[in-house]
Amino acid sequence: MQYDVIIIGSGPGGYVSAIRCAQLGLKTAIIEKYKTFGGTCLNVGCIPSKALLDSSEHFHNAAHTFETHGIKLKDLKVDMPQMIARKDDVVAQNTAGITYLFKKNKIDSFEGVGSFVDKNTIKIAKADGSSENITGKNVVIASGSKPTALPFLPVDKKRIITSTEALNIKEVPKSMIVIGGGVIGLELGSVYARLGTKVSVIEFLPSIIATMDAGLGKELQRVLKKSLGMEFLMGHKVTGASVKGKTVTVTAQNSKGEDVTVEADYCIVAVGRTAYTEGLGLENIGIKTEERGNKIPVNAHLETAVPGVYAIGDVITGAMLAHKAEDEGTFVAETIAGQKPHINYNLIPGVVYTWPEVASVGYTEEQLKTNGVKYKSGSFPFKASGRAKASMDTDGFVKVLADEATDEILGVHMIGPRAADMIAEAVVAMEYRASAEDIARICHAHPTYTEAIKEAAMAATANRAIHM
Numbered sequence: 429m430q431y432d433v434i435i436i437g438s439g440p441g442g443y444v445s446a447i448r449c450a451q452l453g454l455k456t457a458i459i460e461k462y463k464t465f466g467g468t469c470l471n472v473g474c475i476p477s478k479a480l481l482d483s484s485e486h487f488h489n490a491a492h493t494f495e496t497h498g499i500k501l502k503d504l505k506v507d508m509p510q511m512i513a514r515k516d517d518v519v520a521q522n523t524a525g526i527t528y529l530f531k532k533n534k535i536d537s538f539e540g541v542g543s544f545v546d547k548n549t550i551k552i553a554k555a556d557g558s559s560e561n562i563t564g565k566n567v568v569i570a571s572g573s574k575p576t577a578l579p580f581l582p583v584d585k586k587r588i589i590t591s592t593e594a595l596n597i598k599e600v601p602k603s604m605i606v607i608g609g610g611v612i613g614l615e616l617g618s619v620y621a622r623l624g625t626k627v628s629v630i631e632f633l634p635s636i637i638a639t640m641d642a643g644l645g646k647e648l649q650r651v652l653k654k655s656l657g658m659e660f661l662m663g664h665k666v667t668g669a670s671v672k673g674k675t676v677t678v679t680a681q682n683s684k685g686e687d688v689t690v691e692a693d694y695c696i697v698a699v700g701r702t703a704y705t706e707g708l709g710l711e712n713i714g715i716k717t718e719e720r721g722n723k724i725p726v727n728a729h730l731e732t733a734v735p736g737v738y739a740i741g742d743v744i745t746g747a748m749l750a751h752k753a754e755d756e757g758t759f760v761a762e763t764i765a766g767q768k769p770h771i772n773y774n775l776i777p778g779v780v781y782t783w784p785e786v787a788s789v790g791y792t793e794e795q796l797k798t799n800g801v802k803y804k805s806g807s808f809p810f811k812a813s814g815r816a817k818a819s820m821d822t823d824g825f826v827k828v829l830a831d832e833a834t835d836e837i838l839g840v841h842m843i844g845p846r847a848a849d850m851i852a853e854a855v856v857a858m859e860y861r862a863s864a865e866d867i868a869r870i871c872h873a874h875p876t877y878t879e880a881i882k883e884a885a886m887a888a889t890a891n892r893a894i895h896m
């Protein structure tokens with residue numbers, strides 16, 4: 429069988445690309461080395477982490493805010509095995525959905541490790557030791573990423589763990605260290621802190637979620653400390669970790685160069701992810717990965733140095749996000765089909781699913797300053813929002829940054845209730861190059877959290893926010 433397109437990896441990049449290829453009439457095959465489709469995102473990433481974030485949020489609210497709402501509960505406790513089982517069920521529903529979509533779109537799927545024999549031939553090595561070769565006119569590498577390992581932090585997957593094991597702890601730990609104050613560390617740290625674990629975050633940089641607008645990290649750190657009792661050791665360089673019995677000891681150096689020791693039941697190493705290219709046989713077709721991060725270099729069409737071989741998602745440069753991988757999957761399918769697709773990389777939103785949620789799109793204030801762009805800024809705090817008062821979610825704010833001369837929106841940064849969903853309004857507005865005044869003049873339903881976006885836009889337009 430000669431395929432039009434063979435896709436290696438069934439994460440959000442690979443499976444979306446396969447479906448779009450099939451929609452465009454291309455004969456498509458997809459290869460996945462694991463038993464279930466969906467990659468990191470569906471199996472050990474976005475979906476299971478959000479399932480646990482939702483469960484732990486319910487528990488935290490039941491324990492801390494229900495009484496204020498006038499709801500009394502007796503004998504509230506966490507059933508961790510049930511919480512994990514529900515998460516597993518959510519994952520199973522989602523991965524089964526991909527199997528269904530492959531069948532519906534007549535995509536041939538293969539289980540095994542795919543590797544290049546030559547640029548058109550892929551060997552599929554199966555678990556039973558057998559193998560088969562398939563050929564295709566085009567190949568899309570969507571092999572994703574894996575947790576970054578540090579030589580001085582030996583992950584034993586029992587006590588010193590990665591995000592993958594952190595999704596399967598079947599007890600509520602008394603204490604936990606999270607190394608890395610980025611998105612994954614803070615989300616998983618929040619899950620356990622909400623369930624009652626004492627969580628200490630150790631971060632090398634002076635701020636958490638350091639790539640986002642600086643105001644967001646500052647506010648998030650304040651709220652996580654206040655509402656969940658999370659401890660933050662900022663500017664600390666971790667130097668090692670060891671396990672004795674059920675205790676992990678992490679050593680670090682603080683900004684003054686002093687040695688610091690922290691002990692806990694578990695330690696999650698969440699210092700980032702590295703592109704995964706092991707076993708692809710890239711050397712057989714002459715593709716070299718970048719020294720830093722192991723990324724596969726691609727051109728503007730997401731084509732590698734080998735014509736007809738494309739790469740998408742976490743394995744190439746850019747934000748390691750499921751929706752970025754999905755858009756690239758579509759982009760490559762449409763490119764192969766002869767269309768002229770486009771991705772606006774500046775408008776890929778970034779979200780942190782803590783509570784309050786954090787969401788961001790476009791330029792940060794720091795980037796605008798560095799680029800010498802003259803801008804106006806308007807902010808609106810959730811403590812002034814009627815909707816936020818009603819739900820007792822008054823932490824956080826929305827900030828709109830607009831060009832000083834043209835009023836075009838350049839960045840929107842928010843921390844607050846349902847920010848993850850609200851950011852879509854800013855993305856749409858910016859895609860259509862809206863001005864802050866456009867948002868300010870658009871009717872927003874009352875009472876909703878989205879009114880905070882309108883108010884921040886009004887504040888940016890002419891300092892004319894109504895409710896503050």
Ligand SMILES: Cc1cc2nc3c(=O)[nH]c(=O)nc-3n(C[C@H](O)[C@H](O)[C@H](O)COP(=O)(O)OP(=O)(O)OC[C@H]3O[C@@H](n4cnc5c(N)ncnc54)[C@H](O)[C@@H]3O)c2cc1C
Binds near residue numbers: 470
């Ligand atoms: C805990 C956690 C939470 C996250 N939460 C979010 C979130 O909320 N939102 C968000 O946008 N992103 C989130 N991410 C990131 C997101 O999961 C990734 O950006 C996304 O999965 C990347 O998609 P991908 O298709 O490039 O690769 P992956 O999803 O990593 O999929 C790659 C697939 O390729 C397979 N593969 C690799 N090599 C081969 C081979 N040689 N042969 C066959 N198969 C192979 C792998 O087994 C895997 O299934 C999270 C990540 C983690 C770890």
